[in-house]
Structures are given as structure tokens and as C-alpha cells.
Amino acid sequence: MNWKGHTLMNKYIFTLLISALGLRVFAQANISPAGPQDKKTVIMGAKLHIGNGQVIENGYLIFDKGKITGVGDATTVRFDFSGSTVINANGKQVYPGFIAPVTNLGLAEYESVKATLDFAEIGTFNPHIRSLVAYNTDSKVPATLRSNGVLMAQITPQGGTISGSSSVVQLDAWNWEDAALRKDDAQHLNWPVTPKPRPGFGSRAAVSEELLKERTQKILFELDQLFAEAKAYAETEKPAVINTRLAAMKHLFDGQQKLFISADAQKDITAAINFAKKYGITPVLVGGEEAYLMIPFLKENNISVVVKQPHALPNSVDDDVNLPYKNAGILANAGINVVVSIDGYWQQRNLPFMAGTVAAWGLDKEKALQTITLNTAKVLGIDKSTGSLENGKDATFFISAGDALDMKGNRVEQAFIQGRSINLDNLHKQLDKKFSAKYASEKK
Structure with missing residues (x-):
């Protein structure tokens, strides 16, 4: 079966199903993919988690045209910021995507x-x-x-x-x-793994362990034949x-x-x-x-x-x-x-x-x-x-207010994919705003 055609068919079926049942589905605001990076960007002052085991406590990260062009210790270099977008990330943490x-x-x-x-x-x-x-x-x-x-x-x-x-x-x-x-x-x-035998009920007879093993061996034989x-x-x-x-x-x-x-x-x-x-x-x-x-x-x-x-x-x-x-x-x-x-x-x-x-x-x-x-x-x-986060690699990373491996610290404030600043809105955030506003107004 053609997967692409199958997917399109599924979309049509789902649309008809929702219409027929009259179900109400919360609509997510249309979030378009971000456009290409148009200006060199410098992130200053963040704690950089390079991803290879190295950590830079007070670092800089430079990226241009979707690629990382500079990364290092911000206390050891001087910059010319003319023509660049500068993001002050003091006290924040940067991670690879x-x-x-x-x-x-x-x-x-x-x-x-x-x-x-x-x-x-x-x-x-x-x-x-x-x-x-x-x-x-x-x-x-x-x-x-x-x-x-x-x-x-x-x-x-x-x-x-x-x-x-x-x-x-x-x-x-x-x-x-x-x-x-x-x-x-x-x-x-x-x-292929031989399942454990289960007792049969009614007209369904129990399958013996020997038969299950035989079925597994048959699959293994066919698998070996296919690879050969x-x-x-x-x-x-x-x-x-x-x-x-x-x-x-x-x-x-x-x-x-x-x-x-x-x-x-x-x-x-x-x-x-x-x-x-x-x-x-x-x-x-x-x-x-x-x-x-x-x-x-x-x-x-x-x-x-x-x-x-x-x-x-x-x-x-x-x-x-x-x-x-x-x-x-x-x-x-x-x-x-x-x-x-x-x-x-x-x-x-x-x-x-x-x-x-x-x-x-x-x-x-x-x-x-x-x-x-x-x-x-x-x-x-x-x-x-x-x-x-290394020179020459895609600028795919994010800035978090805290420890991104911890539920309390993971607060992604900005994210970039190949240098493109992406929209961080989502359906969960929209529903949170919607119902937070509703119950806040009821308290007044």
C-alpha cells in the first residue's frame, strides 16, 4: 500500500467522521514554520551545555545562516556586535536540541x-x-x-x-x-520471540508450546532466507x-x-x-x-x-x-x-x-x-x-530558564532549528490560557 495515499485517505476519513458525529475539537491556532535566519545572532552569558560532556559556565554562541560559527568562553574574548542580533542570556542555560x-x-x-x-x-x-x-x-x-x-x-x-x-x-x-x-x-x-502458551476457551483450542516454537522457527527461517x-x-x-x-x-x-x-x-x-x-x-x-x-x-x-x-x-x-x-x-x-x-x-x-x-x-x-x-x-x-554545540553544525538548540532535564527547571524560552527562531506556542498552552482566564474572571 502507498503510505502517502494511505495518509491522505486517513485525513479525509477522519474529517468526515468528526463532521458526522458533530464532535467539537479544540482548534489550534495555525502556527506556520519559521522562515530562514536572516541575521547573524549572538547569545551571550548563558551556561552552555555543549552536548559532548563539556560545560561553559559563561559562554557565547554565534550562529549565522543556520550554522554555528562561534562558541566559547565569553570572558576571554571581545566582540564587535555591529550588524548582529544580541540575545542576553545571563543566568540561563543553552542545550543542543x-x-x-x-x-x-x-x-x-x-x-x-x-x-x-x-x-x-x-x-x-x-x-x-x-x-x-x-x-x-x-x-x-x-x-x-x-x-x-x-x-x-x-x-x-x-x-x-x-x-x-x-x-x-x-x-x-x-x-x-x-x-x-x-x-x-x-x-x-x-x-521473533516464542510467546508463552495460553489456555483455550470454548471453540478456541489451546496452542501447545511445541507449535508456538515451530511457528517462531518458521519466521526465523524465512527471515534468514530474506536476508540471504x-x-x-x-x-x-x-x-x-x-x-x-x-x-x-x-x-x-x-x-x-x-x-x-x-x-x-x-x-x-x-x-x-x-x-x-x-x-x-x-x-x-x-x-x-x-x-x-x-x-x-x-x-x-x-x-x-x-x-x-x-x-x-x-x-x-x-x-x-x-x-x-x-x-x-x-x-x-x-x-x-x-x-x-x-x-x-x-x-x-x-x-x-x-x-x-x-x-x-x-x-x-x-x-x-x-x-x-x-x-x-x-x-x-x-x-x-x-x-x-560545535562550529559548523546546525544551529539547532534552545534556551531554558533552568535545568532542562528537570521538570521544574525545564522552561524553554527560545528555540532554534537550523538557525530559525521557531514558534513555541502549542495547544496545551492555548488551553491553559483559555481556562485560566475563565476561572480568573469568575473569582472577581
């Missing part, structure tokens, strides 16, 4: 309205599905994320064994073409027959595209990594709940780990109840490149606080910041252009 990995942001709008959910396709093996062309830049959700400093995201399909390819976008754009920072950065594989065919297809200079599924996997084998594998149990992680190695691929592990049990194996194979849901309970009754809080710190302190993520789309606004939790449970504060900035940029292959 946060990056949300492995999210269906922009592919879903209302969880209770099926027509607005466009993140999964029918079928088991869908490497040819591209999430980017279904990304909805008119969604109300990204504006809420921007208000907490999340300025980029990896838009990721879900479902099946191979879900399809993700792409990295910036969150202030007219359409998906404008939004794209890196197209088709990774394929996403959900490692895709590798052979990639090595064929001019295939006689075009196969869109195999063609979509071509760049897994030359390193231009990454393979993200979701697996949690120790045996599944081992099997998944060994499977990828068989085809010359160094995968990125997503989830990895038991990754802390196999740190030497992960380091030996140069595996990065996308830790999911630090705010969670452990799966095993034998685990430390605080293990989900500690997991990222355990891995990062052992020398593994760790990225922090959170499930869902509107939930991404809480991503900074996931990193804050990681910092509170064993990881240095600046290293915790890296788990949602530079570490993520490296895993997504965009670290040459973003992820830290």
Missing part, C-alpha cells in the same frame, strides 16, 4: 480514532515501507514537544518482523520533504527483475543504512546480534532489558543500545525494583554508547525527564544529556551536523 529516537510521532494523532493511526502495515516482512512519506507535519503533537526542547525525531514504523525504514526529521516544517534530515536512516527488525536473498540482490549490479522488498534492504550491506533490532532477553539479544554479524551488519540494539548481563559481549561487538522506558517496573520479580532507572547508567559507565528513548508519540515531551532520571540513578549529568543529544545523533548518523 533533544532528539527522540524510535517513535511513531507524526504517524498517529488520536489513539481512539483508527483513521489517524498510520504507523503499521499488514504483513510480516515490510522493508519497503517508508515512514517518512506518511509523516504528518500538520500534527498538533510536535509543537508540544518543541516546548520541552525536543527538536528532532526518528520517525519509525511499527509492527511485523521487519517494520520498514525510519527517517530523521526536524520538528518545524511545511511538509515531509522540508522536515527530512536523513532519509531512510535505518531498517527496524523485531526479533537481499544480500545477493545487493551484490547484483543489474538485477533482471526488480524486487522492491530486496531493493529496500540494499544499503544494509554497504553500511549506508543501519539495522535496529528490538530484543530484551539475553538469549534473544545474543541470537539477534549473531544473526546480524552473519551478514556483516553491526546492529543497534533497541530495548535490551537484560543487556546489563552481557556487557563484555556488547562491547566486543561494538553495539549501541537504545534503552527504552526508564520510568518503568522491572519485568522479573527477581530484579531490583529500581533496575529500569539504573540500566542506562550501568551500560554507559561500562563504556557502551547509550541512547534513551520513550514509547509513544505525545509521550516524547517527557524525554528530557527520562534522561534526568538516568542522571539521578548513577550517570553523570552531562553524560545523561548525551543520551538524548550527541549519542543519539551518532546512532542516527547525523552527528556531523547536529547533536552538540
Whole structure:
């Protein structure tokens, strides 16, 4: 199915549904994407969190034409401010834009309205599905994320064994073409796991453990066969027959595209990594709940780990109840490149606080910041252009009145994407103003 056509159809269906039911939906003010930067800008006096572990207590940041052109200690240099816009940020803090990995942001709008959910396709093996062309830049959700400093995201399909390819976008754009920072950065594989057998009821017979294992082995066999065919297809200079599924996997084998594998149990992680190695691929592990049990194996194979849901309970009754809080710190302190993520789309606004939790449970504060900035940029292959405040990189960052990894301190006052000063209004702020005014007037 064509994702772009599917998305347009979903929009029409949703509009008709709302009209037919006569539902009242709060309308968000039309927020247009910001225009290009037209003047060199200097930020003075802020505490700069570079994103690579370095902190400058009283710094300056200069950016022009969307790129950072200067960064350093403001007490050691003198400036000629003529022709520049100067932002006094004394007492404030500057951070690189946060990056949300492995999210269906922009592919879903209302969880209770099926027509607005466009993140999964029918079928088991869908490497040819591209999430980017279904990304909805008119969604109300990204504006809420921007208000907490999340300025980029990896838009990721879900479902099946191979879900399809993700792409990295910036969150202030007219359409998906404008939004794209890196197209088709990774394929996403959900490692097949044998489910636990369940008793049958009524006419539905119980499925035995042996049959469940047989089904899993069949999927693994088909997966291996698909990769073998895709590798052979990639090595064929001019295939006689075009196969869109195999063609979509071509760049897994030359390193231009990454393979993200979701697996949690120790045996599944081992099997998944060994499977990828068989085809010359160094995968990125997503989830990895038991990754802390196999740190030497992960380091030996140069595996990065996308830790999911630090705010969670452990799966095993034998685990430390605080293990989900500690997991990222355990891995990062052992020398593994760790990225922090959170499930869902509107939930991404809480991503900074996931990193804050990681910092509170064993990881240095600046290293915790890296788990949602530079570490993520490296895993997504965009670290040459973003992820830290360094010369030559995109001017994608924000100014906060306080600590952006803390719920009380995260007060984003200004944000820039590629040098463009973006609008920080959102639906939540509008509703807050609306009802605050209502109840304030009733008190008089």
C-alpha cells in the first residue's frame, strides 16, 4: 500500500467522521514554520551545555545562516556586535536540541480514532515501507514537544518482523520533504520471540508450546532466507527483475543504512546480534532489558543500545525494583554508547525527564544529556551536523530558564532549528490560557 495515499485517505476519513458525529475539537491556532535566519545572532552569558560532556559556565554562541560559527568562553574574548542580533542570556542555560529516537510521532494523532493511526502495515516482512512519506507535519503533537526542547525525531514504523525504514526529521516544517534530515536512516527488525502458551476457551483450542516454537522457527527461517536473498540482490549490479522488498534492504550491506533490532532477553539479544554479524551488519540494539548481563559481549561487538522506558517496573520479580532507572547508567559507565528513548508519540515531551532520571540513578549529568543529544545523533548518523554545540553544525538548540532535564527547571524560552527562531506556542498552552482566564474572571 502507498503510505502517502494511505495518509491522505486517513485525513479525509477522519474529517468526515468528526463532521458526522458533530464532535467539537479544540482548534489550534495555525502556527506556520519559521522562515530562514536572516541575521547573524549572538547569545551571550548563558551556561552552555555543549552536548559532548563539556560545560561553559559563561559562554557565547554565534550562529549565522543556520550554522554555528562561534562558541566559547565569553570572558576571554571581545566582540564587535555591529550588524548582529544580541540575545542576553545571563543566568540561563543553552542545550543542543533533544532528539527522540524510535517513535511513531507524526504517524498517529488520536489513539481512539483508527483513521489517524498510520504507523503499521499488514504483513510480516515490510522493508519497503517508508515512514517518512506518511509523516504528518500538520500534527498538533510536535509543537508540544518543541516546548520541552525536543527538536528532532526518528520517525519509525511499527509492527511485523521487519517494520520498514525510519527517517530523521526536524520538528518545524511545511511538509515531509522540508522536515527530512536523513532519509531512510535505518531498517527496524523485531526479533521473533516464542510467546508463552495460553489456555483455550470454548471453540478456541489451546496452542501447545511445541507449535508456538515451530511457528517462531518458521519466521526465523524465512527471515534468514530474506536476508540471504537481499544480500545477493545487493551484490547484483543489474538485477533482471526488480524486487522492491530486496531493493529496500540494499544499503544494509554497504553500511549506508543501519539495522535496529528490538530484543530484551539475553538469549534473544545474543541470537539477534549473531544473526546480524552473519551478514556483516553491526546492529543497534533497541530495548535490551537484560543487556546489563552481557556487557563484555556488547562491547566486543561494538553495539549501541537504545534503552527504552526508564520510568518503568522491572519485568522479573527477581530484579531490583529500581533496575529500569539504573540500566542506562550501568551500560554507559561500562563504556557502551547509550541512547534513551520513550514509547509513544505525545509521550516524547517527557524525554528530557527520562534522561534526568538516568542522571539521578548513577550517570553523570552531562553524560545523561548525551543520551538524548550527541549519542543519539551518532546512532542516527547525523552527528556531523547536529547533536552538540560545535562550529559548523546546525544551529539547532534552545534556551531554558533552568535545568532542562528537570521538570521544574525545564522552561524553554527560545528555540532554534537550523538557525530559525521557531514558534513555541502549542495547544496545551492555548488551553491553559483559555481556562485560566475563565476561572480568573469568575473569582472577581
